[in-house]
Amino acid sequence: MKSNKSILLVEDDPNFGRILKDYLTINNYEVSLAVNGIEGFEKFNRSEFDLCILDIMMPFKDGLTLAREIREVNDAIPLIFLTAKNLKDDVLKGYKIGADDYLTKPFDSEILLAKIKSILNRKPNVNVEEKDVFEFDFGDFNFNSKLRILAHNKGESHKLSPKENQLLKMLVLNFDDLLPRDIALNKIWRDANYFTSRSMDVYIAKLRKYLEKDTSLKIINVHGEGFRLMQE
Amino acid sequence: MKSNKSILLVEDDPNFGRILKDYLTINNYEVSLAVNGIEGFEKFNRSEFDLCILDIMMPFKDGLTLAREIREVNDAIPLIFLTAKNLKDDVLKGYKIGADDYLTKPFDSEILLAKIKSILNRKPNVNVEEKDVFEFDFGDFNFNSKLRILAHNKGESHKLSPKENQLLKMLVLNFDDLLPRDIALNKIWRDANYFTSRSMDVYIAKLRKYLEKDTSLKIINVHGEGFRLMQE
DNA sequence: TAATACATTAACATTTCGTTAAGAAATTTT
DNA sequence: AAAATTTCTTAACGAAATGTTAATGTATTA
Incomplete structure (x- = not known):
């Protein structure tokens, strides 16, 4: 039974990233952790994910830029942004790119889990049949x-x-x-x-x-x- | 722009409800305002909506109870909850019922709008049921x-x-x-x-x-x- | 035959579309 | 990093499509 959904987590703070990854792993998600946007995009292209969680503020390549690149390749995959509190502009930019949700740090892990479930449940892989003809x-x-x-x-x-x-x-x-x-x-x-x-x-x-x-x-x-x- | 989406807004505070309704109306949504869960459920059954925004704390019938009733009838319609403070328990209950999102009051109206668009744009929920003969x-x-x-x-x-x-x-x-x-x-x-x-x-x-x-x-x-x- | 309901045309108001052009914004080249 | 190029947005305005209302006449019913 490989019903485990896989998540790409891109977060530059190594401590926080580690903790979050472990928490999600405990809750039966397969998590791939990248520490910046560049590594994030490489990982995204190397395997298939069901969901991406992107920190917005990151060195080298921020979460919004990464999201744009991901969206060019895949316009359906759910995106959740992590943002520092009160950066309303980032949140709105995120939605404009096609975010599904956002969370302001610090956030409650149970709520993140609920959001993830909610997002993954309502999308029983919409674009399965849509083999990409180009x-x-x-x-x-x-x-x-x-x-x-x-x-x-x-x-x-x-x-x-x-x-x-x-x-x-x-x-x-x-x-x-x-x-x-x-x-x-x-x-x-x-x-x-x-x-x-x-x-x-x-x-x-x-x-x-x-x-x-x-x-x-x-x-x-x-x-x-x-x-x-x-x-x- | 035609084909305005219609929203059921259930909010017991008349001032706040009015303002929110007007704001959404200005942004081209057709809004039906109910002041409590009982009226909300009646309105829900009387016409077709694309989205429901439910205040959780309400007299007579609270938003969570209303949401359960709505879910019995319609398990696809997107639900957004409004919750007073960070009542984490309410939020988690909401997701358990099948919420799509929540906002804690006071919230930013632009962000609500972004959320609404985000939820409504992933359309394929709505028209799954009957393929229209044309x-x-x-x-x-x-x-x-x-x-x-x-x-x-x-x-x-x-x-x-x-x-x-x-x-x-x-x-x-x-x-x-x-x-x-x-x-x-x-x-x-x-x-x-x-x-x-x-x-x-x-x-x-x-x-x-x-x-x-x-x-x-x-x-x-x-x-x-x-x-x-x-x-x- | 009077009252009401329906039919048709035309004038007008409103909404949506097509196109050009100016200038922002993003990207690439130098 | 400045300059050139490409891409995108916005404004403006005429054209086309759509919808409403008025005016007038015809059909139906009581």
């Missing part, structure tokens, strides 16, 4: 979302910016179907409001410009709902 | 209510507005049967009065115009009752 052919294009390259059959290639890339990928994954605005906004911009919505429109316009080399492809708007990439 | 064939038409397209077999497609779309969907779901006026009004216009009724008439007229490409289809009026989509 190359697509549609219309006259070949699109590699890992290299962020959109190549036209008989034309030059185009490098895509991160946002262009994510948006196009979501459109392609929903080819001929609706990509709801809110879903794209919450996934790519991590917030759905007037401004992010305007920003998304700008990116739709950019993508339309790229795609117009194949006139059979269209990104059409469904008013009030979202966009649909289709071929006529 | 494609219909009737007469010479194919109707896709997700893309809001009404396509004629040998003719062009028609884009439908949200209200046209909802109304046609209700008619189709009641094909050959009566669609009562107030049912449609309450569902689509969220209110049944003289003006919404006139507006519905306008939309019935629009739909009739679309459907007249297939002369066998009719939307007939049942005087004083409603409408009936039928094929003769």
Whole structure:
């Protein structure tokens, strides 16, 4: 029975890190401890984790930067931040990156445990089936979302910016179907409001410009709902 | 921005409740405020919410008891608890019931907002239950209510507005049967009065115009009752 | 036939979208 | 670390889509 969930703990204070690791281990989690953001990211890439607990204040690479890097690779894994008391800004930045929760040090270990359980219980591994496809052919294009390259059959290639890339990928994954605005906004911009919505429109316009080399492809708007990439 | 999420807020302090409700409303949530657990449970059962924020300390029926009742009916809806001081026991009880998060009063409103967004953005909790049917064939038409397209077999497609779309969907779901006026009004216009009724008439007229490409289809009026989509 | 309910068109108000451009912010190059 | 480049956000504004209401006429019922 390997039901033990594994946790990546990144904490620069060795004493505190050790104690916390032991506490979590006693409570049947498999814990990997890294002492800074750089080591944290290496460990993250080397194995699979169910949850990350990141101290925000760390030398070399802080927890927020690490979180951004992790999010680029994995947009689903739950993140919990540890922050010194009253650093509201850090907390909000954390949520903006896509944190699931935060705790202000010093915190109660039982509560951390409850949070971990709560977070892990509600996510029975959502993205299991979603094997990460990153190359697509549609219309006259070949699109590699890992290299962020959109190549036209008989034309030059185009490098895509991160946002262009994510948006196009979501459109392609929903080819001929609706990509709801809110879903794209919450996934790519991590917030759905007037401004992010305007920003998304700008990116739709950019993508339309790229795609117009194949006139059979269209990104059409469904008013009030979202966009649909289709071929006529 | 449409598709506002709705929140049930249960808080016995009327001043605080009012302020919090207003704050959330400004931030585009639809908030229903209840002043105690009893009223909270009634409201919960009367309509659909995306999230509940429950004060723990309340007269008559406290937040934890209310949460247990809610969980009996709905084991997925996110719950956030508000607790007065650091009443660790309450917090742990809350998580045991299946809370998603908690905040200790006084708390920062921006952080509450970030938490709400974080919880609501990991969406797949909500729509797991019923896969919505959204494609219909009737007469010479194919109707896709997700893309809001009404396509004629040998003719062009028609884009439908949200209200046209909802109304046609209700008619189709009641094909050959009566669609009562107030049912449609309450569902689509969220209110049944003289003006919404006139507006519905306008939309019935629009739909009739679309459907007249297939002369066998009719939307007939049942005087004083409603409408009936039928094929003769 | 009077009262009520329904049908249709058109004018208007509101919301959402598309696009360009300016300038922040981040990243890369020098 | 300064400069150049790329990426992203925000503003502005016109265009398009949507929704409401008024006005007027027609059908149904009592």
